[in-house]
Amino acid sequence: MKPTTVIGFLGSTLDASKFGPSRWMKWRPSVALAMHEDLRVDRFVMIHGNAHRRLAEYVCEDIASVSPETHVERHVIDFDDAWDFEEVYGKLLDFARTLDLDPETEDLLVHITTGTHVAQICLFLLTEANYLPGRLLQTQPGKRADGTAPGTWSVIDLDLSRYDSIATRFAVASAESTSFLKSGIDTRNAAFNAMIEEIEQVASRTRAPILLMGPTGAGKSQLARRIFELKKLKRQVSGQFVEVNCATLRGDSAMSALFGHRKGAFTGAAADRPGLLRTADGGMLFLDEIGELSLDEQAMILRAIEDKRFLPVGADRETESDFQLIAGTNRDLGACVAQGTFREDLYARLNLWTFSLPSLAERREDIAPNLDYELDRHAEREGERVTFNKEARERYLAYAVSPEARWPGNFRDLAASITRMATFSPKGRIDVDVVSTEITRLKRPSAVAEPNGDGLEFLLGANTLSQVDPFDRVQLGFVVETCRNSYSLSDAGRKLFSASRERRASTNDADRLRKYLARFDLTWDVIVQRDN
Missing domain, CATH: 3.40.50.300 (P-loop containing nucleotide triphosphate hydrolases)
Structure with a gap:
C-alpha cells in the first residue's frame, strides 16, 4: 500500500481541551485521525498560526502517543483575517505549491473538518483544481456517550465518474x-x-x-x-x-x-x-x-x-x-x-x-430523420400538419438517398423540397403525384458543360438558347454551374477569374461576372433561385 499523507488545519476550538487526562474524554479531530484502526496516517501536515503553537505541540504529543508511526509536519500560516477569502485562498495556494507531494507514490487526503468555513472552502477548491492532488477527508464524532471513540471518517473523491449514479x-x-x-x-x-x-x-x-x-x-x-x-x-x-x-x-x-x-x-x-x-x-x-x-x-x-x-x-x-x-x-x-x-x-x-460539417450527400442516411424534422418545421410555420402517404414517402426517399440526387444546396435544398411538396398538398397528404413532380424538378440539370444537359434551356428558353453558339453555350454552362456551387456573386467571380486576378490592377470579379451574365439577360438571383 502507498503511504498516506493527510493535510489539515489544527482546530483551535475542536482540538483544544484542558491539559489533563480529561482531554481523552473529548473528540478531537486532529488527534482522532491517528486513532482509527482502518486509517493509517503516515504523514500529517498540520497548518496552524503562531497564536496556537502551544496547542499544536500538545496535539502533536498526543498523536505520537496513540500513533508513533505518524510523522507530523507543522506549517505556520498566519492570516490577518481568517474569514477573508482572497487572503486565505492566496496563502493556501502559495503553501500548496511549496509542498512536496507525489500522487504516484503516496495517497493524499485533505482534511476539511477543522479550520474556518472559508479555510475549508479553499481546501476544497485547491483539491478540485488539483493543486492538492488528492481526495477530501471528512471526520465526525462517534455516537458513543463517553466520547472516547475516534469517531468516523469518510473520503470524498472529486472524480465524479467514480460514482455510478452521478x-x-x-x-x-x-x-x-x-x-x-x-x-x-x-x-x-x-x-x-x-x-x-x-x-x-x-x-x-x-x-x-x-x-x-x-x-x-x-x-x-x-x-x-x-x-x-x-x-x-x-x-x-x-x-x-x-x-x-x-x-x-x-x-x-x-x-x-x-x-x-x-x-x-x-x-x-x-x-x-x-x-x-x-x-x-x-x-x-x-x-x-x-x-x-x-x-x-x-x-x-x-x-x-x-x-x-x-x-x-x-x-x-x-x-x-x-x-x-x-x-x-x-x-x-x-x-x-x-x-x-x-x-x-x-x-x-x-x-x-x-x-x-459534412454535406447532405455525405449524410444520406440522415435524410429520412431530417424529412420528418422539416415536416415538423412546416407545421410550426403554417399551422397545418402535412404528411406523406406510405408509397409517396418510400418513392421520395428512394430518390433522395440515391447517387442521382445531388443536393448542391445541402439541407437548404432538402428544406425547400419539402416546403414545395407540402404547399402542393392542400389536403395535408403528400401523394405519389406530388412526389413525382418534385423528383422531376430536382432532376433538372443545375448546369453541366454538355450541350443537352446544362440546364440553360430552363434559364434562357429554347428560342433564346438556339441563338447561342455552341462555343458560348459550353462556356456559359460552366459559369452557371460555378455560380450555383458558390455562396455569393463575389465568390463565384473569384473562382472564375482566379488565374487573371494577379495581372489586373482592379479585381472587381463580381462586377466582371455580372456584366458577363448580362450579355445573356441573366442575373445571379435568377441562376441560384432553387424554387424554379
Whole structure:
C-alpha cells in the first residue's frame, strides 16, 4: 500500500481541551485521525498560526502517543483575517505549491473538518483544481456517550465518474445536450454524431472561439444558434446571439456594422451606433463566412477576441465587449492564409476548435430523420400538419438517398423540397403525384458543360438558347454551374477569374461576372433561385 499523507488545519476550538487526562474524554479531530484502526496516517501536515503553537505541540504529543508511526509536519500560516477569502485562498495556494507531494507514490487526503468555513472552502477548491492532488477527508464524532471513540471518517473523491449514479446522470445530461444540438433529430451518420458529441463537450467547457467549416447549406448557422441556446440553458451566457453574414459587409459599412461608429464619423453617421460586437457583449457572436472580411477587419476582430476591446469608427476611446465567437466558412482558411487573403494569426486563434460539417450527400442516411424534422418545421410555420402517404414517402426517399440526387444546396435544398411538396398538398397528404413532380424538378440539370444537359434551356428558353453558339453555350454552362456551387456573386467571380486576378490592377470579379451574365439577360438571383 502507498503511504498516506493527510493535510489539515489544527482546530483551535475542536482540538483544544484542558491539559489533563480529561482531554481523552473529548473528540478531537486532529488527534482522532491517528486513532482509527482502518486509517493509517503516515504523514500529517498540520497548518496552524503562531497564536496556537502551544496547542499544536500538545496535539502533536498526543498523536505520537496513540500513533508513533505518524510523522507530523507543522506549517505556520498566519492570516490577518481568517474569514477573508482572497487572503486565505492566496496563502493556501502559495503553501500548496511549496509542498512536496507525489500522487504516484503516496495517497493524499485533505482534511476539511477543522479550520474556518472559508479555510475549508479553499481546501476544497485547491483539491478540485488539483493543486492538492488528492481526495477530501471528512471526520465526525462517534455516537458513543463517553466520547472516547475516534469517531468516523469518510473520503470524498472529486472524480465524479467514480460514482455510478452521478456518472449515469452525467451521461443522460450529455446525451440530452447532444440531442439538443441536433435539434432533436435522430441522426444516423456515425461521423456526424461523433462530431456533435465533441462540440457538446467543447461548448459546455470553454468560451474559446469555435470554427465551423462546411459547404453552404450544411447547417452551420443553425448549429451555431443551438450552441448558444445550449449555453444559455446552462446559464453560461447572459447576452444575445448576434449573427452576421460577412459576405454582405462591404467597405466602410463593414467596419461600422461590426465595430460601431460615433456620430459624425462619416457622411450619414447621424447618431452613435454600438456595432454588432458591442451588441454581443455577454453573449455570442456568429460571424458566418468570416473569410469574406478584409485584412483590416480581421485584425480588429483578432484584437477584440484576445483583449475584449476595439475602437469604433470615429471614436477616440476603445469599447469593451466580452463575447464568445463562433466563425463559419465554406472556404479552406488554411489555403486562404497561404494566398494572403486571411490573417495567419487570426486563423491560429480560430483553429483551436475546428469542426467540419459534412454535406447532405455525405449524410444520406440522415435524410429520412431530417424529412420528418422539416415536416415538423412546416407545421410550426403554417399551422397545418402535412404528411406523406406510405408509397409517396418510400418513392421520395428512394430518390433522395440515391447517387442521382445531388443536393448542391445541402439541407437548404432538402428544406425547400419539402416546403414545395407540402404547399402542393392542400389536403395535408403528400401523394405519389406530388412526389413525382418534385423528383422531376430536382432532376433538372443545375448546369453541366454538355450541350443537352446544362440546364440553360430552363434559364434562357429554347428560342433564346438556339441563338447561342455552341462555343458560348459550353462556356456559359460552366459559369452557371460555378455560380450555383458558390455562396455569393463575389465568390463565384473569384473562382472564375482566379488565374487573371494577379495581372489586373482592379479585381472587381463580381462586377466582371455580372456584366458577363448580362450579355445573356441573366442575373445571379435568377441562376441560384432553387424554387424554379
